[in-house]
Amino acid sequence: MKLRDALLTFSVDRPKWVFALLLLLCLLAGLQIPSIKVDTDPENMLPHDQVDRVFHDQVKERFALYDMIVVGMVNTKTDAGIYNPRSLEALHRLSEQIGRMKGVIAKDLMALDRVDNISQEGPGTIRFEWMMRDAPQTLAQAAQIRQAVERLPLLDNTLVSGDGHAAGLYVPIESKSLSYQLSQQIEEAISQLGVEDQFHIAGLPVSEDTFGVEMFVQMAISAPLAGLMIFILMWVFFRSLLLITAPMLVAMASVIITMGLLIGQGYTVHIMSSMIPIFLMPIAVVDSVHILSEFADRYRPGEDARPAVMEVLGHLFTPMLFTSLTSSVGFASLAFTPIPPVQIFGLHVAFGIMLAFLLTVTLVPAYIISLSPKRMAQLKDHNIQEDDNSRLGRLMSLMGRLSMLKARLLVVAFSMLTALSIWGVSQIQINDNPVRWFKSDHRLRVADRVLNEHFSGTYNAYLVFDRNAQQDPVLALNSDLLAELDADPRSTQLKPELQQMMDDAASADFDQYASALAGLLDEAGFSRPADEEELWLALFRRVEAAQIDAKYFLNPEVLAYLDALASDLERHAQVGKVNSLPVLIKTVYRELTGGGDEQFRLPDSPRGVAQTILSYQSSHRPDDLWHFVTPDYRSTLLWLQLKSGDNQVMTDVIEHVDAYIDANPLPQGLSVNWAGLTYINVVWQEQMVNGMLKSLMSAFVMVLVMMIVLFRSFSIGLLAMLPLSVTILFIYGLIGFVGKDYDMPIAVLSALTLGLSVDFAIHYLERARAIYRQCGNWPQAIAEIYKGPSRAISRNAIVIAIGFTPLLLAPLVPYITVGFFLASIMAVSALVTLLLLPAVITLVGNKEKLFSTLNVEHESV
Template sequence: MLADKAVYFALSHPKTVARVTAIVTLVLLALAAVPNFVDVPGLKPVTVDTDPENMLSHDEPVRVFHDEAKKRFDLNDIVVVGIVNEANPQGVFNQASLKRIYDLTEFAKTLNWPAEDETEPNTDAELPQGAREGFSEGSSGETRKGVVAVDIIAPSTVDNIEQGGLGSVNFSWLMPQPPTSDAEALQVRDRAQRIPFLNGTLVSEDGKAIALYLPITSKDLSWRVSNALRDYVEGWEGDDKVYITGLPVAEDTFGVEMFIQMAISAPLAMLTIFLLLWWFFKRLVLVTSPMIVAMVSALATMALLVISGNTIHIMSSMIPIFIMPIAVLDAIHILSEFFDRYPQHKDRRETLKVVMHTLFAPMLFTTLTTMAGFLSLALTPIPPVQVFGIFVAIGVFIAWLLTMLFIPAYIMLIDESKLQGYGHAGSVGEEDHTLMGRGLSAIGRGTTRRPAVVLVLTLLVAAVAGYGITQIKINDNPIKWFGPEHDIRVADRVLNDHFGGTYMAYLALSAPQDAGVDKAQLRQALQVKKEELGSAGLNTDLVEPLDAFIASQAAGQADDFFSAVGQYVETQLSNAAGDDYYAWDELAIWVDARRQQQQVFKQPETLHWMAQLQQALVADDKVGKINSLVDVVKTVHRELLLGEEQAFRIPDTANAVGQTLITYQNSHRPQDLWHFVTPDYRQANLWLQLTSGDNRDMEAVMTRLDTFLQDHPAPQGIEADWFGLTYINVAWQDKMVKGMLKSFAGSFLVVLVMMVLLFRSWLMGLLSMIPLTLTVGFIYGVVGLIGKDYDMPVAILSALSLGLAVDYAIHFLARSREAVRQQGSWKAAVSHVFGEPARAISRNAIVLSAGFLPLLAAPLVPYQTVGIFIAAIILCAGIATLVILPAMATLLQHQIFKHPMYKHQMQKQNAEKG
């Protein structure tokens, strides 16, 4: 048998196996590490990607639209910096606080770097002025990255909009210089609160706080920017408190802290496992081998991940945590069997032959089922999850290979004198009088004597778990990846209490694609205009050259067409005199009106519909604020009419709307208009500020939009589409959950078929799936009952439960079958099954579950989740195996053990007794 030959090779050439293991591991680590220091053809350095956007493939329609819409409206991801002063009666609106905020804004402008530079921030605060996307336009024209200074929203960078007399508006900086008195500081607050765009966004409605919005060219700069800001404000005096948050900051910070956590949590977990193994198996030199297998498996897998050019994503960062328990699992079975058998053989070589022969089939099939569970993740539509599943499966295979070869070789390298007195006292099958032995014997007797009670209790647990599963809430929020007292979580709570919201979502409104100009209809309308000119006593002959010009133009895009016609009319108007001038002026007005009909978002009826939409969405208690073109139009219209509050409305005509927009473009920040509407006025954008980044809250807003559109159909065929980070998180989680359900169902069937093939029995195959089914059901039932969100780590853990739960079942049933062959009946075999096999399963469950409890002390919530759920999965799988399977075997013993091989063995034993 090939397996026996491999084991015999390891036993005969242990040094060769150890050397090859060390050399291969070192080569893989070198291939992964060297490209980080020197260029190596065909190899890439380590790259880290903590962007949840990349949970979606680059060609995913939702993501493609998100990227296009950001470019269309010239939007960047935002770092939110809040300054709160609860001690001062005026909040931050006092002379000292606003001086500090002014200086902080000036410093923020410097946080940009040449695109290729990774060192120091720019010290010239004026350098980024005029910088747009990509960050270009430094003083030397170089491409820059970092904070887009021209788009910063801060008291010193936004306009105060005030009436300048009837029909005129004054635009002046809200705070061009720090105030010289507290009275001036209050004026800054009062002026800002009159402007809807700023009230609740820049200035809190309670007047205690200010929020700065720092657009950045790339999300992966947010940690660098936020760190620089924290360093700057560290020495601030006074009662001002600075909070920094936002999804980009959370995602990038998680990436940094993730590595720190990897370096602490995984070794701490392995140390705990190591100490428990030492306690169980008494020999330090012996229990080192599982640790080596686990570490080599994890290191080799991560090296292969890097060598293959894959990035280390949030998911792949957890690969070592998943591989290590699985790698140790088979090793514990070997050590446990070796511990029990060595005293009888007193020879490690012979003991290992027996142990490896006994365990080879169960370990092979547990490895294959575990690999199947993780490989099923490759069927999900989430690229990082696919990579995670594939490489964990590779790691499981490496661990199995090392377990089969390295552990026997390692034991052979131990001086036999160090094994003196090692092992379980007594013969195999003899009752164990230790606390664990007595407990397992009691479980064996109880479950086989009262199988019906066990079955009823199992059904009750399944019913409760089923109810819990119906209560599961699918939800995620990158901010909640941090503990409640983390700076980002604290900032999130404080700023969302004071402001409209730190979570950004955007709603793109798009008129149907420009279908061109119907020239026949336009020329017919021109003839109607000709009659109007005649009625007014103006020269109607001028209509003919205009008609001829219209006929000569290609009926392409409406915007281009009317630009050409408008330019023609303006030329004629400039050359006209007398009554002809008035006629051409009327025709110019007519052409402009026709052009504006194509500009959907200048139409008052469209803006009124948008205003209704805003009211409907902001009625959701998680929507703190919405800014849009409507607010710009209303604000400017009010100031054009002497600042009267009754003038805070949408004008009655498209021309009047156009006038407000032209007026706004005379401000210091005319580019802000294009964040809300495109220059052709056929697409608009609503900027929603949400106080919660939970996916279910975003979904509630999306549902509210759907309801509104059903009750209030959009004018002119306008379509609404979501984009922004908060929405992207909803999109990828929806795909992940659906993909995980499909992959789990598929892998469940694959494992079932493998179990049937292993045991050559449909019934035993089905029995082996019971602990898995109950473990998964129970764990997810508890998730629903305690109100824990079904998030990314929880979803992924189903794959781990598939492997671990089946592992115990395979070992239990395989050893039960062997015991029945030897003893002649299930009743006689029970005491043997609840000897060494049950001890191995129990040791496994205790060691692995306890080993991962240190993860609960991790500051990152996903690691806490992984720790508690791995422990729960392992314990539940072990308990389900040792309680449910013996009860089921008792009830079905005549069906399970009726195979001819059992009958033959029983007849042989009966003959020997006779």
């Protein structure tokens, strides 16, 4: 084994070179860390050219939409709620302060003091005045504001809750990356208001950005705590601070070099890649624990450490290589997901795993050899007989006897457990929501609950409708005009005149072209001979009709369809409200035509719709119109306010719309699509889950092939996959059984399960083969296996499972999830390896034949 011998010889002969090279690598990697760039935006889970993301960005640009922070003010102590002078004065002051904050789009800030009250001034006229130009001085004035708000559908239950106990400020921001910073400034402004009302800050942008900030704070706490816990547990097992320093150095160096490589390549540290230390540390430690366990069993103080080191590394090198390769394959398979941050995460963890292997087989032996005889003499004597009488030793012996004596019962029990796990897997629900990444008592979770109880919803989704042009509108208009002229006997004489007008009005923009051409035709109706007047006016009316037809969403029939869809959506349990162009038009039209409830309807003609919209243009916020329709009136949207940002809720709403359109087909030439952060979260989650499933399946097959190659046996290869298979099914069955949603951290844990579970199987089977060949008797082999190798496996499982319990105390749910399931993976895979594997082998008739092909020590390595 040339590679093994070369590495081991180099490590034990030149330990100082190993230390120097490692120090140099760590220094080079550490120099990259100050240039770290952080990206906590889940939207970047999707490639920039992904279709849904491109459309989402286009919609934001076309409709001048911005990501928003929602600030809620709640007063439940008075019957009037927030409609009292003190609360409204505080709301007014807060709105003014927020409007002056850098990064806030002040002109689009929505608050009671920044919107219009729309009322009738007289027959056929409308009045726009500030809803709350100044804060009211009396309860009567506050009551008037309430009456005005409740009359305006666009404001009611959006700016003020239906019960009057909560008011909202919708704060549009220049960039999501400013969310956390602005939320801190807003909280500072709130603290100076001096009112007893409760204030809450919510919205996906602030939740995502806050998670990013707290994530790195938590990483700085959890990773060192996990490292400290692992260090303490290894000291409990090995009772030598000198000895256990080596694996901790391997873990630290692996993390530093891997993160330095990632940052040095210019990659941003995303939510996924920030968890590289948490995922890499247990894998970096497990091989070292195997080495320390074997070394502690063989070395006696006062002896030369070199023979023990060479012997231990000699038979552990290849199993550790293959366990590292399988773990690396598990994470590298994430490169096949369509999610860029997951690809980067997977590839760098795969690199870190192989780096940890290289450091384990070089740094650990170099470190042990470099210890002086005096220090080596301080090592506790970990002989097999002593360990046999320890609690762990007695437990291992018991498990060994149990696996052999109760083999059939164990196989039946694990089979039943697997069947139950398969049922649990079928119950898994794919769901995620960045707000739920915080614990239930976190201020953002509390804000989410309170504001969504009072308001229509703090989660936004946009249903976008576009008019599909059948042909170039200029060419279509010209064709219609020429056809109209051809029907007149004078067409031959007048066609050159019309063609000249078309040339004079020529423009790439249809609206400009039609307006210019209409002016020329109108002028011709007056300047040309009287007998031609009717013809030119007919052509003029044709242009006018084309202009109206081009402005598709001035059509009352189309608007009625959108209005009916919006009404249907508002009956959905999770849709709090739908704001739309039809609602705006109906509100203004009501005031133009008398102000009664019966006038709250759409005008009868496109001209009436256009006049209604023109009236709205005299308001203080005319640009608000363009949030609902584009200036060419060929695209519009429905703004859905959802009470939950869960993927399941958004998916259910999408399916509801699809069902409605199936039953009520879209008007001809109309297309529909979705946008908004809530929808984008569904897209990347689905792509991640599907990508993870494909990568898991492909990695599973690759690991199976590697096991068959490693053990040179198809049956042993399948046997090696047993702990992995049972563990994956159990973990994900448990997820489905307890009702835990399948979210981002759960999805990524599949790669960790793949690597850690097969690790134990490889070491167990390799040592079982060697021991069985020595004694030729399975009961005797079982007794020997559960003295040495089983302790290394159990120590590994205990060290990692308990070592990461500090994650359970984290305030962020993904860290708690990783901590719990990491411990579960280690415990289950160790139990399956130590109980089920020997039970299955016990039931195999010809063990000589089984183990005759089991030879891990390939000379090619």
